[in-house]
Amino acid sequence: MTGEMLDARAGLPARADGREAGGDEAPRTGDPGVTPRASTAFRAALESGAFTVTAEIGPPRGADAGAIGRKVAPLRDWVAAVNITDNQGASVRLANWAGSLAAMAAGVEPIMQMTCRDRNRIALQSDLLGASALGIPNILVMTGDHPRFGDHASAKPVFDLDSVQLLWTARTMRDEGKLLSGRKLNPPPSWFLGAVENPSAPPADFRAARLGKKVAAGAQFVQTQYVFDAAAFAGWMAQVRDLGLHERCHVLAGVGPIASLRALAHLEQGVPGVQVPAEVSRRLRGVPEARVADEGVAICAETIAELTQVPGLAGVHVMAVGAEHRIPVILRQAGLAPMLVPGGPGHAG
Amino acid sequence: MLKPMDSSTPGGLRAARARPAAAPAASPATSPRPVSPRAPARSMYLLHHLLEPNAGYRRLAAWLEARPRLRRLFTAAEKGVKQEIFGCRMCGQCTLPSTGYACPMTCPKQLRNGPCGGVGADGCCEVYPEMRCVWLEAVERAESQGRPGDLLRLQLPIDHRLWGQSSWIRYWQGRDEDLWTDAARSGTRQ
Numbered sequence: 321m322t323g324e325m326l327d328a329r330a331g332l333p334a335r336a337d338g339r340e341a342g343g344d345e346a347p348r349t350g351d352p353g354v355t356p357r358a359s360t361a362f363r364a365a366l367e368s369g370a371f372t373v374t375a376e377i378g379p380p381r382g383a384d385a386g387a388i389g390r391k392v393a394p395l396r397d398w399v400a401a402v403n404i405t406d407n408q409g410a411s412v413r414l415a416n417w418a419g420s421l422a423a424m425a426a427g428v429e430p431i432m433q434m435t436c437r438d439r440n441r442i443a444l445q446s447d448l449l450g451a452s453a454l455g456i457p458n459i460l461v462m463t464g465d466h467p468r469f470g471d472h473a474s475a476k477p478v479f480d481l482d483s484v485q486l487l488w489t490a491r492t493m494r495d496e497g498k499l500l501s502g503r504k505l506n507p508p509p510s511w512f513l514g515a516v517e518n519p520s521a522p523p524a525d526f527r528a529a530r531l532g533k534k535v536a537a538g539a540q541f542v543q544t545q546y547v548f549d550a551a552a553f554a555g556w557m558a559q560v561r562d563l564g565l566h567e568r569c570h571v572l573a574g575v576g577p578i579a580s581l582r583a584l585a586h587l588e589q590g591v592p593g594v595q596v597p598a599e600v601s602r603r604l605r606g607v608p609e610a611r612v613a614d615e616g617v618a619i620c621a622e623t624i625a626e627l628t629q630v631p632g633l634a635g636v637h638v639m640a641v642g643a644e645h646r647i648p649v650i651l652r653q654a655g656l657a658p659m660l661v662p663g664g665p666g667h668a669g
Numbered sequence: 670m671l672k673p674m675d676s677s678t679p680g681g682l683r684a685a686r687a688r689p690a691a692a693p694a695a696s697p698a699t700s701p702r703p704v705s706p707r708a709p710a711r712s713m714y715l716l717h718h719l720l721e722p723n724a725g726y727r728r729l730a731a732w733l734e735a736r737p738r739l740r741r742l743f744t745a746a747e748k749g750v751k752q753e754i755f756g757c758r759m760c761g762q763c764t765l766p767s768t769g770y771a772c773p774m775t776c777p778k779q780l781r782n783g784p785c786g787g788v789g790a791d792g793c794c795e796v797y798p799e800m801r802c803v804w805l806e807a808v809e810r811a812e813s814q815g816r817p818g819d820l821l822r823l824q825l826p827i828d829h830r831l832w833g834q835s836s837w838i839r840y841w842q843g844r845d846e847d848l849w850t851d852a853a854r855s856g857t858r859q
Contacts (some may be wrong), residue, residue: 410811434836436778437778441826462786463778463780463785463786465787466777466778466787466795466796468700468796469795477700477777477778479778479780480826480829481826482778482779482780482781482782482824483780483782484782484783484823484824485781485782485823485824485825485826488823488825489826500826516786517786518786518787518788519790520790521784521786521788521790522784522788522789522790522792522802522805523784523788523804523805523808523809524859526783526784526808526820529817529820530783531785532821533782533783533821536821536823536851537823540852545786576695592783592786592787592788592789593787593788593789593795595790609846611805
């Protein structure tokens with residue numbers, strides 16, 4: 321495990337199948353002067369201008385790190401990185417950092433999600449340091465679902481910091497080597513920092529400006545909530561371009577296949593901030609039940625194909641939790657080729 | 670965000686996530702309810718001019734602070750007024766002038782930097798669907814008074830030691846000045 325972690329820290333994920341990812345490992349020392357900046361496949365893909373794909377991985381409800389490896393292995397050639405969620409939906413799962421290490425061990429770069437729901441500023445900063453020390457190269461900061469929606473509705477919600485404050489805190493830790501308290505970090509951490517945004521939630525005219533606030537606070541990339549209406553999303557992207565944000569922050573649109581009528585009903589009624597257009601609903605309800613999953617895949621692939629035409633968009637983030645195995649099919653149908661991630665698993669070795 | 674469609678979950682799609690039909694009362698300490706301000710934004714901005722710090726207010730604040738019984742009385746009066754109009758919870762670090770005079774501490778997630786991604790299509794709060802998102806109020810009120818730029822300020826993390834204290838006494842003595850900053854400016858709050 322240690323060797324794999326070290327390889328991944330240098331941005332050269334070790335292959336689970338034993339093939340060498342190659343490259344020299346620069347040992348990290350206690351001297352802040354030689355702390356390497358995170359140089360990662362995900363960041364490199366975005367900076368190369370390639371249409372970049374990431375996927376969402378929900379850790380298991382159980383003490384099984386192998387579940388992560390089994391989910392990410394089929395995606396290795398298709399995605400630049402995988403998001404490892406942080407107790408998504410406010411339901412207890414294997415920890416985000418542990419899931420991230422498991423993804424690295426399986427040869428896929430993780431984007432560790434961090435919510436503000438369960439930790440105060442002491443625990444947040446501590447976990448951020450831990451992530452950097454173990455070589456987790458990307459952090460995605462968000463507020464997090466309220467515990468009311470989860471499996472422990474009786475829990476105390478923390479929300480000591482909000483997502484903008486946490487982004488700003490993380491950037492200050494990295495760029496100034498200081499904690500919120502002002503105490504120095506030795507050595508300072510390094511990660512590629514991301515945020516989330518929901519372009520379709522009210523107040524519609526404020527959403528691009530709110531992304532601007534996150535970019536100012538430190539967001540280098542952003543992944544959005546589900547996009548089902550590519551035309552409406554393009555309208556939001558136009559506002560993002562008007563503010564010049566796409567040049568300072570890589571924007572990935574969130575997409576996902578609706579796998580069943582039950583999933584459709586859940587999205588329509590149970591997921592705050594998500595709106596399923598009538599056309600999508602009509603198409604899914606218009607096919608025999610056995611074909612709903614395929615239709616969901618087709619709709620998702622069409623959405624991705626449309627999104628590839630949106631100016632300024634850096635890529636897509638595919639959320640197919642529970643159906644990760646369908647992601648390569650979706651991407652192929654959307655006309656995308658496997659990711660050739662510079663230095664990454666796509667063409668390593 | 671990034672709500673998964675978890676069809677693999679036994680028992681299906683995390684039924685617990687479905688919006689509760691009628692939200693049960695929650696502890697005000699942990700899950701505040703959004704409050705639509707009971708006073709027009711315009712009159713609040715006008716009132717603000719009357720309350721702006723000056724030498725007189727500064728002396729009054731210092732005088733009150735040195736007298737615990739009077740300070741408690743003054744704090745109770747501040748609480749009474751602000752609770753009635755804004756649903757104030759006495760965080761002691763009042764940011765109302767920069768949020769269109771809608772209190773972000775009544776957001777169930779206590780977000781001080783803008784709305785979360787869970788606002789319903791009709792503008793409802795994701796935690797209390799029968800109530801309106803307080804940040805929608807804030808954005809509308811600030812924009813209606815030509816102050817949308819206020820919402821782009823970075824609201825810094827609050828000091829939890831100040832709960833229950835008078836924000837006006839702090840404000841008049843100039844101790845509120847590190848509540849927000851330009852979002853692009855990096856730095857630490859000492």
